Amino acid sequence: MSNLSSVITYDNEFFWDATKNKKLVFQKCKKCGHVIWPPSNICPICYSTDITTITSKGKGKVYSFGVFRVPFHESVKENIPYILAVVELEEGPMVVSNIANYSAENLKCGCEVKLIWETKEDFSIFKFEPV
Numbered sequence: 001m002s003n004l005s006s007v008i009t010y011d012n013e014f015f016w017d018a019t020k021n022k023k024l025v026f027q028k029c030k031k032c033g034h035v036i037w038p039p040s041n042i043c044p045i046c047y048s049t050d051i052t053t054i055t056s057k058g059k060g061k062v063y064s065f066g067v068f069r070v071p072f073h074e075s076v077k078e079n080i081p082y083i084l085a086v087v088e089l090e091e092g093p094m095v096v097s098n099i100a101n102y103s104a105e106n107l108k109c110g111c112e113v114k115l116i117w118e119t120k121e122d123f124s125i126f127k128f129e130p131v
């Protein structure tokens with residue numbers, strides 16, 4: 001059992017199930033069209049519970065980022081330095097993830113990125129890399 005099992009709830013189980021198939025999915029309000037993130041059983045804009053699920057194209061831009069040069073936990077020690085970024089997806093949600101396969105010195109806010117997957121034990125983690 002992975003550490004991920006501790007964060008899976010009834011409300012976000014659909015999201016983690018989709019990651020097993022390397023799909024990044026979000027909820028979309030059928031009433032107002034708002035793409036909901038983080039997962040919720042109610043639209044935060046219009047309070048509708050009429051919600052569907054969409055699959056992200058995996059394209060977005062770096063909104064903000066930080067470079068970690070000191071490990072805050074033993075489990076990330078071998079990844080130093082790594083980039084943690086807020087990525088604004090074309091569908092609207094802003095997600096926090098890693099930027100892989102890129103030098104931190106060359107990364108800029110607004111840089112276009114695409115979705116990639118890293119498989120761990122029994123689940124997959126979404127990350128991004130520059131286009």
Ligand SMILES: [Zn+2]
Pocket residue numbers: 029030031032033034043044045046047048
């Ligand atoms: Zn809505």
